[in-house]
Amino acid sequence: MRFTFASRLFAGLLCLGLLANCAVNPVTGRQNFVMMSESEEVRTGKKGAEEVRKEYGVYDNPALQRYVNDVGQRLAQKSHRSNLEYHFTVVDSPEINAFALPGGYIxxxxxxxxxxNSEAELxxxxxxxxxxxxARHSVQQHSASMAASIGVALGSILVPELRGGAQDLLNLLGNALLSGYGRDHELEADRxxxxxxxxxGYDPQAMVKVVGVLKDQELFDAEIARGEGREPRRYHGLFATHPDNDTRFKEMVGEADRLAQPKADSRQAAYLAQINGLVFGDSPSQGIIRDSRFLHDGLGFGLNFPPNWKVKxxxxxxxxxxxENDGQIELHLAGPARGTPADFLRRSIRLDAGNELETTPINGLPAAIxxxxxQGKPVKVGAIFxxxxxxxxxxxxxxxAAYNRHRTAISSAIDSFxxxxxxxxxxxxPTLIRTRTAKKGETFANLARLSPLGKNAEGYLRLMNHAYPSGEPQAGQHLKTIE
Ligand SMILES: [Zn+2]
Structure with a gap:
């Protein structure tokens, strides 16, 4: 489902004559020119949900999933569309993000x-x-050009049967889901x-706190990115674009204060108990990246990508x-090994020219290259059983020219399996989050030395304890550490 702006406009015009296609915005009560009925919206969300499962994976902790779902359901019941069936899921990704598909999949x-740091912030x-x-933002905003802005999966084009869900997901729903909807929609979602x-029954000021946390996160990442010579990451929507002292944002949250109950409990202890033992960073079931090394304990293999390459x-x-973003290596698990690696390549890969095939074991394993x-680009494909x-x-x-520059690095990477x-x-x-109370005299510098997080450990610990950039733990306070 790819909507261009022109087709949206056209559908909008059509809508005048065909009122069945118009929908009342549940929040404003006004008519929106949207192309989807509610049932279509739910169908779209359901389809997207399958892709999200494939692309991200669901975090394997039923108790935590239940907890997050319970918090979400209570909020959804008080929302403008309490009739929808909502689904809240923790995805197994170290990225800092949250997003909603149409129809109530969050x-x-x-x-x-x-x-x-608390249930209120969650x-x-x-x-x-x-x-x-x-507010039906994702229904109002579909743009093919946004979908196109996320990286190309060259391997997926080369080996169509290995095609992953990511591109489908993006084509279906657009980049807006993953990176935000623009200022007005983000402010409306905050309000x-x-x-x-x-x-x-939560304090609406928790919204301001979360934006503060993410703002600190962004400052810290910008600091690290400078050291690593890369672009800083940008997070979902307004969390990324507006400062926590933004007056419009504060006014909007302030409006909700009049509805708030006095002395609302943030349920900090309940939240911290739930995330005790949460995986921090890479997931062991998906493999761990250490510098440019990729190590997969479950599948039992390792691979050294070229030093300084970004591994995702x-x-x-x-x-x-x-x-320089001009060279790429993709690794797929392609399924059961049948025949020989050379047969496998001949069966599944079609190149325009070349097709030069060599059969040499890689570190004692059957392999072919x-x-x-x-499509005018040099390629090298390795199959290893x-x-x-x-x-x-x-x-x-x-x-x-870029291929020539990277030729040696590419060959070493393939040969390193x-x-x-x-x-x-x-x-x-994996590294895990542990929650406990702080002891007298503990400092983030000490905790950093005991953690496996490496050179930026102190910053990470401060951030996750809302003590960035210079706070220290106070004896008796709730504390998160990484083990
Ligand atoms: Zn948003």
Whole structure:
């Protein structure tokens, strides 16, 4: 389902004559020119939900899922569309994000949960997303050009049967879901979220706190990004774009204060008990990235991507990008190993020219490598059989010149596929959040030395304890540490 702006406009005009296609906005009570009926909206959300499951994976902790769902359902019942069936899911991603699909499918990453410090703050994030659903923002805003702005999955084009869900998801729903809807919609979602907080018995000011936390997060990431020479990350919508001292934002949240109950409990202890043991950073079931190394304890293999390349992990593939973004290596698990690696490549890969095929074991494992050109771009595809599974590595570059520059790095990466060594197993273990009370004399510098987070540990610990940039733990306060 890809809507261009022109087709939306056209549908809008059509709408004048065909009122069945118009919908009353549940929040404003006014007619919106939207193309979807509520049942279509729910169908679209349901389809998207399958893609989200594939792309992100659901975090495997039923108790936490139940808790988040309960908080979400209580808010949704007080919303402008309490008739919808809502679904709240924690996705297994270290990214800091939350998003809503049309029709009431709402997602929060475990990554953002690490930085929240109370149930009220969790409710603020969920309430904001419910606001997008009740105001029908995702239905109003579909844009193919936005979908196109997220990276190309070259491997997925080369090996169509390996096509992952990510591109489908983006085509279906657009980038707006993942990166926000623009200032007016974001402010409206904040206003609605604050209202739902108040109606559910939370302090609406939790919305302001969450924006403050994410703002600090952004400042910290900008600091690290400068050191690493990369672009800072940007988070969902207004969380990214507006400062917590924004007057319009404060006014909107302030409006909800009149609905709030005096002395609302933020339920901090309840929240921290729920996230005790939460995975922080990469997930062991999806493989762990350590610098440019990718280690997968479950599947039992390791791979060294070129040093300084950015490695991104998602459930159906791992992608490494060169620092200049002109070279890419993708790793897929392609299914059961049948025949030989060379047969496998001949069967599944079609190149325009070249198709030069060499069969050489890689670190003692059966393997084959095909080189050639596809859509004017040089490519190298490796197939490696390991423990009855076929792994495929697809390497390519934007131009032949870039490919030549990266040629050696690409070959070394493909040749580095290996069975996990005992010494690597320890590195492949996840880091976990632990919650407890602070002892007298504890400092973030001390806690950082005991944590496995490496050089930025002190900053991370301060952020997750709302003590950025210079606070210290006070004896007896709730404290999150990383083990
Ligand atoms: Zn938003």
């Amino acid at each position: 997602y929060i990453t475990r990554g953002i949960m690490a930085y929240l 409710a603020a994030v969920l309430g904001h997303e419910i606001g997008h659903v009740t 609605l979220g604050a209202e739902y907080l108040a109606r559910t 992990n998602s459930p159906d593939r791992v992608i490494a990008l060169s620092p 095909m080189s050639g050109v596809r 390991f423990r009855d599974q076929a792994f495929i590595l697809v390497a390519t570059a934007k131009t032949p 290996h069975a996990l060594q005992d010494s690597e197993r320890k590195l492949a273990k």
